[in-house]
Each structure stands twice: as C-alpha cells, then as structure tokens.
Amino acid sequence: MSKAREAKAAKIRQLMETEGDAVGTSTRGFNEGRYQSVQTLDDYEGLKSEARAIKEDAIERLPELIDQLRETVESNGGTLYIADDAADANQYIREVCEDKEAERVVKSKSMTSEEIEVNEDLEAADIDVVETDLGEWVLQVADESPSHIVAPAIHKSREAIADLFNEAFDPDEPLETAEELTMFARERLGELIEGADVGMTGANFITADTGTMALVTSEGNARKTAVVPDTHVAVAGVEKVIPTVEDLRPFVELIGKSGTGQDITSYISLLTPPVESPTVDFDAPDTPLSATETDRDFHLVLIDNGRFDMREDDQLRETLYCIRCSACSNVCANFQHVGGHAFGGETYSGGIGTGWEAGVEGLDSAAEFNDLCTGCSRCTTACPVEIDIPWINTVVRDRVNRGEVSELDWLVEGLTPDEEPGGVSLQKRFFGNFETAAKVGSFFAPVSNWAAGLDVSRDLMERFLGIDARRELPEFQRETLKDWFESRTSRVDDPVRTAVLYPDVYTNHVQVERGKAAVRALEALGVDVIVPDVRSSGRAPLSQGMIATAEDHAHDVYAGLAEHIDDGRDIVVIEPSDLAMFRTEYEKFLPEKSFERISEASYEVMEYVFGLLDNGADADALSAGAGEEVAYHSHCQQRTLGLEGHTEAVLSDLGYDVATSDVECCGMAGSFGYKSEYYELSVDVGSELQGQFQTDENGDRTVVASGTSCLEQLDSLLSRPMQHPIQLVAPRR
Amino acid sequence: MSTGTVATFEDSLERLEVGWTHASPDGLADVLEGLCSDPTIGVSLPYDGVDLPDWVNIDPTPADLREANAGVTAAGLGIADYGSVVVQGTPDGVEPVSLFGDLHVAVLRRSDIVPGMPEAFDWLGEEFRTGHPSAIIATGPSATADMGALVKGAHGPKEVHVVILDE
Numbered sequence: 001m002s003k004a005r006e007a008k009a010a011k012i013r014q015l016m017e018t019e020g021d022a023v024g025t026s027t028r029g030f031n032e033g034r035y036q037s038v039q040t041l042d043d044y045e046g047l048k049s050e051a052r053a054i055k056e057d058a059i060e061r062l063p064e065l066i067d068q069l070r071e072t073v074e075s076n077g078g079t080l081y082i083a084d085d086a087a088d089a090n091q092y093i094r095e096v097c098e099d100k101e102a103e104r105v106v107k108s109k110s111m112t113s114e115e116i117e118v119n120e121d122l123e124a125a126d127i128d129v130v131e132t133d134l135g136e137w138v139l140q141v142a143d144e145s146p147s148h149i150v151a152p153a154i155h156k157s158r159e160a161i162a163d164l165f166n167e168a169f170d171p172d173e174p175l176e177t178a179e180e181l182t183m184f185a186r187e188r189l190g191e192l193i194e195g196a197d198v199g200m201t202g203a204n205f206i207t208a209d210t211g212t213m214a215l216v217t218s219e220g221n222a223r224k225t226a227v228v229p230d231t232h233v234a235v236a237g238v239e240k241v242i243p244t245v246e247d248l249r250p251f252v253e254l255i256g257k258s259g260t261g262q263d264i265t266s267y268i269s270l271l272t273p274p275v276e277s278p279t280v281d282f283d284a285p286d287t288p289l290s291a292t293e294t295d296r297d298f299h300l301v302l303i304d305n306g307r308f309d310m311r312e313d314d315q316l317r318e319t320l321y322c323i324r325c326s327a328c329s330n331v332c333a334n335f336q337h338v339g340g341h342a343f344g345g346e347t348y349s350g351g352i353g354t355g356w357e358a359g360v361e362g363l364d365s366a367a368e369f370n371d372l373c374t375g376c377s378r379c380t381t382a383c384p385v386e387i388d389i390p391w392i393n394t395v396v397r398d399r400v401n402r403g404e405v406s407e408l409d410w411l412v413e414g415l416t417p418d419e420e421p422g423g424v425s426l427q428k429r430f431f432g433n434f435e436t437a438a439k440v441g442s443f444f445a446p447v448s449n450w451a452a453g454l455d456v457s458r459d460l461m462e463r464f465l466g467i468d469a470r471r472e473l474p475e476f477q478r479e480t481l482k483d484w485f486e487s488r489t490s491r492v493d494d495p496v497r498t499a500v501l502y503p504d505v506y507t508n509h510v511q512v513e514r515g516k517a518a519v520r521a522l523e524a525l526g527v528d529v530i531v532p533d534v535r536s537s538g539r540a541p542l543s544q545g546m547i548a549t550a551e552d553h554a555h556d557v558y559a560g561l562a563e564h565i566d567d568g569r570d571i572v573v574i575e576p577s578d579l580a581m582f583r584t585e586y587e588k589f590l591p592e593k594s595f596e597r598i599s600e601a602s603y604e605v606m607e608y609v610f611g612l613l614d615n616g617a618d619a620d621a622l623s624a625g626a627g628e629e630v631a632y633h634s635h636c637q638q639r640t641l642g643l644e645g646h647t648e649a650v651l652s653d654l655g656y657d658v659a660t661s662d663v664e665c666c667g668m669a670g671s672f673g674y675k676s677e678y679y680e681l682s683v684d685v686g687s688e689l690q691g692q693f694q695t696d697e698n699g700d701r702t703v704v705a706s707g708t709s710c711l712e713q714l715d716s717l718l719s720r721p722m723q724h725p726i727q728l729v730a731p732r733r
Numbered sequence: 734m735s736t737g738t739v740a741t742f743e744d745s746l747e748r749l750e751v752g753w754t755h756a757s758p759d760g761l762a763d764v765l766e767g768l769c770s771d772p773t774i775g776v777s778l779p780y781d782g783v784d785l786p787d788w789v790n791i792d793p794t795p796a797d798l799r800e801a802n803a804g805v806t807a808a809g810l811g812i813a814d815y816g817s818v819v820v821q822g823t824p825d826g827v828e829p830v831s832l833f834g835d836l837h838v839a840v841l842r843r844s845d846i847v848p849g850m851p852e853a854f855d856w857l858g859e860e861f862r863t864g865h866p867s868a869i870i871a872t873g874p875s876a877t878a879d880m881g882a883l884v885k886g887a888h889g890p891k892e893v894h895v896v897i898l899d900e
Contacts, residue, residue, distance in 0.1 A: 026878075040814075076866070134887060135879035151879065158881025178882035185880070186888060193888075194799075210861045220832060220875035220889025227828050245861050249854040252870070264815050264872050266889070270857065272866030277828040285796035289826045 005466050005677040012681050015342045019155035020684070023147065023339035026154045030330040031664075033261015034382065040263060041253065051250040052386045055321035058242045059311055065208040065241045066302070072211035077274050078298035082238070085305045086116035093118055093200075093233055096299050097127050100231050102197035108215070108222035109133035110202025111149055111324060112303060113235045115347040115360060118200075130192045132221035134185050141168050147340040149349060150259050150326040155339050189221070194282035199225035203236040204323065205251060206300070209244045211272055213300075216255050218266040226271055230279045231297045238302045239311075239320040245270075251323060254384040259325035273298035310359040315395040319355030321385040328352050328379035328389050333665040333685045334372045343372045351379045355392040358399070367400040371678070374669030375543050376636035377580065391588070397545025401428065418541060419548035427466040431671035432541035432549060438509040441476030449475050468679035472716060474510045481508045481515035485531040495528035496617070499608070500564045504575040505536045506708040514723065517730035518574055518605050524621035524731045525612045530569070534560035537578040542585060543670050554581070554589035558598055571602040574724065576638035576707050577670065579604050583641060604638060605726050606647040606706070613653065622729045625656030631698045632658050632725065633689060633714065635707035636665040647706060647725050654729055659698055663688045666705075668713035682713070690717040704728055738813045739897070742846050745816030746895060749873040753895040761840070761896065762786040765805060768838055768894050772797065775805035776827050778840055783898065793830065804834035804890075809860070811846035811895070812853045815872055818895060819853065821860075822867030831871070837890040839871075842898045
C-alpha cells in the first residue's frame with residue numbers, strides 16, 4: 001500500500017476504534033428519530049419543497065434582501081456589518097468587545113464562529129471566551145474540535161466526559177452520571193454567564209422584513225447569552241437571510257425533525273435585537289429588573305468568506321441552501337462509523353461538508369474527506385431543502401482530480417479511454433474505466449481471473465492501483481450475457497410488451513446468471529426481450545469524479561436506447577446504481593426531453609415484474625415461494641428512488657416470507673470497498689448488515705440483494721450463498 | 734373534557750411529560766399555590782381581571798432570579814400540534830422570569846391555543862410587525878444530551894407546567 005493510503009487507513013482505523021461507537025450510537029439514534037418524527041407531518045415532501053423554494057428565492061435575491069435587512073436592523077437600533085472574510089469579521093468583533101472593555105464573552109453554539117475561529121482571535125486580545133453550549137464547553141475544556149455540526153461532542157462518551165471534568169475541575173465528589181455532569185456544567189457556566197460583558201450567538205435564520213433572527217436550541221444557553229449581557233453580537237453567514245417571518249415556518253417544523261429526530265427543539269428563539277427584555281445585571285444583584293436601565297447594543301455580523309462566490313457557482317450554489325441540520329451526517333453509513341474527525345474538513349463535516357469546505361476553505365480541505373462520500377444518495381431524501389449532496393461531492397471530486405498533477409500523467413494519458421485530464425489518480429482511472437477492464441477480463445477469462453488472483457498480481461494492484469489484496473476480485477465470465485442472448489432464440493409468441501434488458505457491465509461480464517434469470521422471468525411473463533449492445537451508464541467514472549467521461553457515456557447510452565424508446569419499448573435495468581443514473585444524474589447530462597424520455601421509460605427489474613403482475617400477468621409463470629424465508633437487502637440508491645417496496649411486494653405475493661434489512665448502505669459502494677485506504681471502513685459498515693442477517697431469526701434465511709456491490713459485500717461477510725431477487729423468482733427452466 | 738384543538742394540545746403536553754391544569758380566573762391562585770414553592774417570581778399577567786397572588790414576587794432582582802424555584806409568566810400562544818407555548822420578550826421581563834427558575838409556569842388563555850405552526854406564524858408575523866418583536870417558542874423544559882444521556886434542565890427550567898385559563 002502507498003504511504004499516503006496507509007496513513008489514511010490508519011487514521012480511519014484509529015477513529016473507528018476510539019470514536020466510532022459513540023458517534024455510531026448517537027447518529028443512528030438521530031437518524032431513526034428522523035424517520036419517526038417526519039411521519040407526524042401531514043405533508044413532509046411538500047414542506048421540504050416549500051423550504052427549498054424559500055432558500056432558492058432568498059439566495060437569488062440575496063443582495064436585495066441584505067439591503068432590506070440593513071434598513072430593518074438599523075431602524076430597530078442595531079448595526080449590520082458585512083465581513084468579507086474571517087479576518088475582517090474577527091477584527092470587527094474584537095473592536096466591539098474592546099469598545100465595551102469586555103473581559104468575558106459568553107457564546108452559544110455557532111458553526112460560523114468556528115469557521116472564522118473568533119475564539120482564538122479574542123483570546124489573543126486577552127478577552128476570555130466561554131462556550132456555554134454544554135457540548136461545545138466539553139470541547140473547549142478538552143481542547144478538541146467538533147465531530148458533528150449539531151452535537152459537537154458526539155464522539156465523547158459519558159465516561160470520557162466524566163474523566164475530563166474530574167481531572168480538570170477536581171470536584172469534591174467525582175462526577176459520574178449524565179445528570180451530575182449536566183448540573184455541574186449548569187452551575188459553573190451559569191456563574192460565567194452572570195459576569196459576562198458580551199453575549200455572542202449564531203443565527204439559524206434572519207428575516208429581512210423585521211430583522212428577526214431564529215436560534216434553534218434546547219439548553220437555554222442561547223436565551224441567557226442573548227438576554228443577560230447588554231451587548232449582543234450575532235455571527236452568521238450571509239446565506240442565512242430569508243425574506244419574511246412567515247418564511248420561518250417550514251424550517252421550524254423541519255429542522256429538529258431532520259437533525260436530531262426531535263419534533264421540535266426545546267427553544268426556537270425568535271429575537272429582534274436589540275430585544276426589549278431587561279438586561280440582568282448581576283453586578284447589582286439587588287436592583288429590581290424594573291429599575292435596571294436597559295440600554296442594549298446589537299451587532300449583526302454577516303460573513304461572506306467565499307459565499308458570494310459560491311452563489312455565482314452553478315454547482316456549489318445549492319450548498320448555500322443548507323440549514324445545517326445534520327441529517328446528511330446522521331443518515332450516512334460512513335459518517336456513522338468514523339464521525340466528523342475523519343469525515344470533515346477545517347470546520348464542516350458530513351455529506352454537505354464538502355460543499356462548505358470547498359466554498360469557504362478551498363479544495364484542499366474538501367479533498368481531505370471528499371472520497372468518504374460513496375454517492376449512496378441516502379442523504380438526498382433526508383435533506384430538508386432537497387440538496388443533491390452526492391452531486392456536490394462529485395463536482396468537488398472532479399475539481400480535485402483536475403487540480404492534482406500526477407507524476408505518471410505522461411504514462412496514463414492516452415492509455416485510458418476517458419475524457420479526463422492528467423490529474424486523475426491511477427486508482428480512480430482504473431475504477432472509472434471499469435467497462436474496459438471488464439471487456440478485457442471476459443475476453444481472456446478464465447486466464448484473466450487466474451492471473452489477477454496471483455499473489456504477485458494482487459501485490460502490484462495494491463501498490464499501483466490501491467486495490468486491497470484482502471478483497472476478492474470479481475470473476476469475469478467468458479460468455480457474456482450478450483453472447484448468451486445472441487446464441488438463443490426468443491420464445492415469446494404474441495408478446496404483451498417488448499423490453500430492452502439493459503446489459504450493465506456487471507450483469508454482462510460478471511453476474512451473468514442474474515441477467516439470464518431476468519430474461520427467463522420476463523419471457524415467462526409474456527415480454528419479448530432484447531439485449532442490445534449499449535455502453536455502460538457512466539456510473540463508474542461518475543463515482544470517481546470523472547464527470548466529463550460520465551457525460552460522454554450518457555450521450556452514447558441515450559443514442560443507443562433512443563430508437564428503442566421511440567418504438568415504445570421499456571428499458572429494464574437490473575443494477576440499481578445504473579437505473580439511478582438514468583432517473584437522476586442524466587438530468588445533468590442530457591437535454592431535458594431526452595432525460596425525460598429515458599427516465600420515464602426505465603424500470604428496475606423487480607419494479608417491472610411488479611408492474612406486469614399488477615397488469616394481469618400470470619404469477620404462476622414464476623417460481624413460487626411456498627413460505628420460503630428470505631432475507632432481503634435492497635440497494636441504497638434503489639431505496640432513494642422509492643423502489644425497495646416493489647421487490648418486497650413481488651416476493652410476498654409469490655409466497656416468500658420476507659425480512660428486509662434496515663441499514664442505510666452495505667458499505668461496499670462500488671469501488672469504495674476495494675480501495676485499500678477504505679477497505680476496513682467498508683467492512684466495518686458492512687458488519688451491521690452482516691449482524692442483521694445473522695440473528696437467530698434471520699440466520700437461516702435465503703439471502704437476496706439487489707445491487708452488485710451489496711452482493712459482493714454480503715458474499716465476503718456471510719458464508720451462505722446469495723443471489724439477486726430475480727434469480728429467486730425466475731422459472732428454473 | 735377537552736375537545737378539538739385544546740385536546741390535541743393536552744395530548745402533546747402529555748407526550749412531552751409536561752403537566753397542565755385548567756383554572757378559572759378566580760381559581761388561579763389556588764392552582765399556583767399547588768404548583769409553586771417559595772421563592773416564586775412572576776410577571777403580572779396581561780389578562781383583565783386576572784392577578785397573580787401576593788406571594789408571587791413580581792418585582793424580582795437578579796438575586797431573586799438566581800434563587801427562584803418557580804417563575805410564573807403569561808404565554809401569548811399555545812401550539813396544539815407541538816405542545817409549545819410562546820413566551821414573549823417584553824420589557825417587564827417575561828423572558829428572564831420564564832428562564833431562570835427550576836419550574837416555569839406558563840399561564841395561557843384557552844382561546845389562545847392554535848392548531849399548528851401555520852397559525853402560529855400568521856400570529857407571530859403580525860405581532861412582530863406591530864411592535865412585539867421577540868418571542869420564544871418553548872416546548873417542554875430545557876434539555877441536553879451532550880453529557881451522554883438526555884437530561885432535563887440544562888441552562889433553563891427543569892420542569893414546565895401549563896395553566897390553561899378557562900374564561
């Protein structure tokens with residue numbers, strides 16, 4: 001393994017060991033809470049679209065909204081300052097504090113303040129800064145960085161926090177329980193808030209019409225921070241501005257549910273500073289609040305720091321819609337296992353973190369963790385503002401690829417049939433051009449499989465391509481699906497439909513049997529089947545960030561299928577990740593009409609069988625289950641498309657007893673699990689699925705899975721045979 | 734028995750493990766006496782003919798805030814779907830009084846309970862544009878999970894009780 005890969009693998013291994021359990025328990029809890037909580041909404045999808053539309057509009061009109069906000073803030077008696085960058089913001093905040101002769105600033109949680117590192121700046125000016133959010137305070141005491149954008153100390157267990165406090169504060173009685181730790185922090189921080197000169201908060205949203213800021217919290221520290229001292233500094237990115245108070249409503253309903261799975265957090269503070277509440281001056285403890293002269297000062301510091309450039313960037317703009325709820329972190333299988341210390345950059349972590357880091361810090365910071373997004377797409381339906389997070393990750397990957405200059409460029413350029421410049425790593429190039437490798441593999445099979453399996457070959461593959469030697473390689477079949485299909489004659493008289501079975505690379509070259517089963521099943525249901533010669537979908541290069549190559553595939557695939565579609569034929573796809581290309585990513589590559597045609601004509605194979613049966617096809621033509629117990633793992637992208645249920649329904653209708661896994665992803669994710677730097681993480685993620693299929697209840701069930709990757713992963717983790725669901729239901733012939 | 738929006742509000746409070754009591758204007762003092770222990774601070778209620786009992790300190794100092802066991806304030810609105818009460822940030826100190834005591838008692842007129850967030854934001858938008866510009870949508874007690882398990886009572890009240898004023 002190369003040194004860089006080895007170092008990355010070691011860091012991931014260490015974080016899995018030290019922080020993985022704590023991060024995993026909490027994020028899985030949040031994620032499960034989200035699924036339950038959003039069910040309480042009458043129209044969850046509608047609310048998300050509403051939230052999305054508000055953000056799209058706000059970012060579109062941002063300069064105008066900021067002008068309006070400046071007027072309202074000033075007429076309310078506050079000050080609005082737009083900071084170009086971190087240094088500018090810090091200087092302004094420091095000057096406000098120095099004007100007040102502030103000795104102590106108390107802060108409520110704010111990621112934006114982490115981004116500009118204002119604490120360090122103020123401390124350098126001898127101003128004491130105290131984080132009052134309990135999680136942030138733990139990190140301040142421990143001198144660590146946040147591992148999650150909402151629950152910053154998620155990586156620390158109760159025991160670790162107790163050890164930290166007992167060591168740092170030496171309390172009379174050692175602290176142990178969460179209750180004791182919380183009450184200790186409440187007391188201590190309460191005193192620090194009482195003596196504070198300036199309160200600093202973030203802002204989740206700011207309304208241009210009234211200058212009202214919304215703070216989403218549960219502890220009450222933000223309330224105290226904003227109300228006790230007479231000076232309030234709020235720090236937020238410029239993207240937080242929305243038009244009106246009423247526009248807050250969808251966000252208030254979505255943010256807690258999406259993030260920590262709470263219907264709503266304890267407090268949504270809607271403050272229009274300077275607020276009318278009396279200041280609480282603990283230096284005059286016996287002066288009634290009614291007799292306290294309240295003269296509040298408010299400074300809203302809006303930070304650009306790259307955001308206006310993101311607004312002009314057609315690919316990164318969506319990032320600005322992010323409301324920092326953390327849904328994309330919690331739903332992410334990789335994040336659940338390593339947390340934000342691996343899956344994060346300078347400030348931001350999780351799926352959307354790449355977009356933020358690329359925008360505010362630069363590509364280098366984003367490149368550190370961008371590869372941990374496998375494109376499984378589970379975050380896209382979790383995101384309350386419908387951001388296509390995997391696409392942002394892909395775009396950033398593409399830019400990172402293009403920014404990198406490899407010493408071996410002269411060697412690989414021209415040898416690979418892709419559209420990419422020299423910067424793409426050999427590893428990414430290999431996986432991105434898998435179609436070529438598969439063609440060669442099948443042509444030379446079984447010699448190619450035998451040669452690839454040799455120790456010396458695996459050693460070379462690991463050294464030059466970063467393919468982990470512990471991972472079994474796919475076995476190329478000498479007779480491809482297309483060869484097999486061409487050597488036989490169709491047996492359907494008077495067909496009800498004609499279907500094009502899309503020969504994806506894996507079905508065509510490796511898992512040929514599932515392709516044959518699909519042909520048999522469709523023909524048994526009265527469908528005339530065609531298996532044409534069409535290029536691979538472009539999923540492989542896309543997942544390596546090779547966008548130009550993926551687009552090239554899209555054009556060829558559409559050209560290869562267009563006449564079939566025009567002739568009224570249905571496109572049936574076995575591999576869910578390829579179907580997801582047709583139904584989702586091709587929108588970025590094809591003219592609108594072309595995208596509509598291919599996405600509407602395409603079906604996942606079990607979805608198609610479901611439709612045939614639903615329209616009267618004879619289920620007796622398929623293999624009945626007769627009560628056979630089946631353990632089913634759907635595919636991440638298939639679930640995102642809402643197609644998990646079709647397989648379950650078909651199997652149930654045929655008399656199978658189905659138990660379905662509920663993990664978000666198998667962890668294999670195409671090439672991800674092959675890469676030596678990620679192999680162990682991939683196996684760790686897969687162990688959850690393994691566990692679910694090894695319980696007493698599921699341990700003897702027949703295993704079926706929809707995706708190639710899922711089958712490969714399961715095959716390495718279970719000792720039972722496994723297959724695609726279509727193989728289970730296809731007539732045996 | 735309550736019906737409609739009020740019943741939904743009560744169900745939500747039940748789910749949050751927040752206590753509630755119905756009271757008539759005349760019966761409020763007795764209800765508060767049963768809920769609060771000394772020292773109790775409060776802010777005069779903005780409802781005609783409804784006064785807080787004498788033993789509630791309605792002119793608290795910072796020291797009183799620090800020592801308070803209970804804080805009694807009005808709530809401008811109840812939101813049935815969520816069991817939330819809207820605590821407005823007024824010059825007479827509703828915000829600090831509702832925040833510092835271990836128990837917050839929110840006194841809410843039955844007629845001020847609305848079904849959900851759409852109605853609440855219609856009301857808030859109007860309030861904010863006509864001069865009552867700050868409010869907290871408070872749902873249950875303050876809480877944190879940052880110390881390894883859910884704990885009620887972080888920086889704010891450990892307990893909330895809603896008194897529904899039946900007029």
